Amino acid sequence: MSKKHFLFSPGPVMVSERVRKAALHEDICHRVPEFEKLIKRLQNNLLQVFQANDDYFILPITGSGTAANEAVIGSYFTTGKHALLINNGEFGCRLEELLTTHDVPFTHLKYEWCTPPDVAEIESCLKKEDIDAVIMVCHETSTSMINPVKEVGQLAHTYGKTFIVDGVSAVGGEDVDVVESHIDFCTTSANKCISGLPGVGIVCAKISRLEDMKGHKPKTAYLNLYNQYRMLLNTGQTLNTPSTTMFYILDEAVRELLEEGLENRIRRYKECAGMIRDRAKKLGMKMAIDEKFASNTVTTLYLPSELAVDGFIAEMEKRGYTLYPAKRHLKERNIFQIGNMGHIFPDTTERFLDVLEQTYLEMKDRTLIKSR
Numbered sequence: 001m002s003k004k005h006f007l008f009s010p011g012p013v014m015v016s017e018r019v020r021k022a023a024l025h026e027d028i029c030h031r032v033p034e035f036e037k038l039i040k041r042l043q044n045n046l047l048q049v050f051q052a053n054d055d056y057f058i059l060p061i062t063g064s065g066t067a068a069n070e071a072v073i074g075s076y077f078t079t080g081k082h083a084l085l086i087n088n089g090e091f092g093c094r095l096e097e098l099l100t101t102h103d104v105p106f107t108h109l110k111y112e113w114c115t116p117p118d119v120a121e122i123e124s125c126l127k128k129e130d131i132d133a134v135i136m137v138c139h140e141t142s143t144s145m146i147n148p149v150k151e152v153g154q155l156a157h158t159y160g161k162t163f164i165v166d167g168v169s170a171v172g173g174e175d176v177d178v179v180e181s182h183i184d185f186c187t188t189s190a191n192k193c194i195s196g197l198p199g200v201g202i203v204c205a206k207i208s209r210l211e212d213m214k215g216h217k218p219k220t221a222y223l224n225l226y227n228q229y230r231m232l233l234n235t236g237q238t239l240n241t242p243s244t245t246m247f248y249i250l251d252e253a254v255r256e257l258l259e260e261g262l263e264n265r266i267r268r269y270k271e272c273a274g275m276i277r278d279r280a281k282k283l284g285m286k287m288a289i290d291e292k293f294a295s296n297t298v299t300t301l302y303l304p305s306e307l308a309v310d311g312f313i314a315e316m317e318k319r320g321y322t323l324y325p326a327k328r329h330l331k332e333r334n335i336f337q338i339g340n341m342g343h344i345f346p347d348t349t350e351r352f353l354d355v356l357e358q359t360y361l362e363m364k365d366r367t368l369i370k371s372r
């Protein structure tokens with residue numbers, strides 16, 4: 001068997017043996033009571049991960065996180081509805097692409113990457129403009145920034161707007177509380193902080209908002225949330241054939257998360273991120289954002305200029321650790337990312353950091369010798 005490889009990238013993530021083994025289920029048809037039972041359990045457990053109450057409904061969707069985002073945008077924004085998009089990174093841009101593709105008119109509050117959105121500007125926009133829904137990313141994975149979801153949720157509530165949050169890299173790793181933050185639609189995916197494998201996108205939706213969709217003309221057929229909601233509600237089954245194996249794996253990952261406890265999971269991620277940041281500082285690697293905004297699961301760092309990101313990442317890959325180059329213009333600034341989502345613990349992190357330090361110092365020495 002090949003040597004174990006570790007994913008210190010922001011998804012997909014490593015999973016436990018227990019979660020991996022869930023793939024070895026018996027052959028099953030998705031229209032039998034046993035599978036309905038699995039979906040019901042998954043829905044109930046996921047409500048806890050979103051810190052939701054009985055006003056919310058979970059819709060698991062075969063596909064990646066983007067499928068969940070597209071389902072919300074394509075189902076909620078019927079003709080005439082106007083969005084306010086808050087965008088400060090790559091995944092804000094992906095929401096922009098979805099809104100544009102679905103011909104949704106939107107006001108765009110665009111901020112520099114690595115910069116937090118201006119809550120006062122958001123409020124003045126809500127006062128002035130005819131907005132139906134506010135949409136934003138919670139954890140902007142491309143920079144590791146946690147955006148001010150609670151504050152914006154309070155504004156959306158005060159001004160009577162629907163609030164849509166891309167929680168793909170946040171749910172299960174940050175304190176995402178859909179009730180407290182007045183979130184109407186929150187998305188996530190199986191293969192980030194929940195520590196499952198890729199293949200299921202998840203929408204946690206306010207039931208009243210789903211009911212409001214009755215009779216509306218959606219902009220998507222396959223991902224039509226209202227139809228999926230009615231089917232799940234009435235039969236306990238999904239409308240189309242789901243990826244049964246991925247549902248089994250997700251079910252196991254969510255059970256594992258709840259056994260660890262949501263707070264403990266968040267605390268573990270925070271501890272590992274803290275270890276990464278302390279060692280990076282020691283090595284002279286500066287963070288690309290102000291640490292007070294940084295998430296519990298991704299660290300975005302400048303690689304000191306003696307080394308180039310691609311070479312460093314390739315060397316770490318050879319030594320058994322996957323890291324991520326930053327996206328777009330951040331990569332040109334020699335920025336890279338370390339993730340600590342998934343089945344990663346302080347001891348794994350310590351071993352990884354020793355390899356990172358050794359690799360960095362060796363490569364730096366070689367560069368210095370060459371330049372003499």
Ligand SMILES: Cc1ncc(COP(=O)(O)O)c(C=O)c1O
Pocket residue numbers: 010011064065066067091094137139140141142166167168169189
């Ligand atoms: C915040 C955020 N939104 C959306 C996505 C897209 O998810 P997927 O690649 O699973 O479609 C990602 C992926 O990293 C993400 O981090």
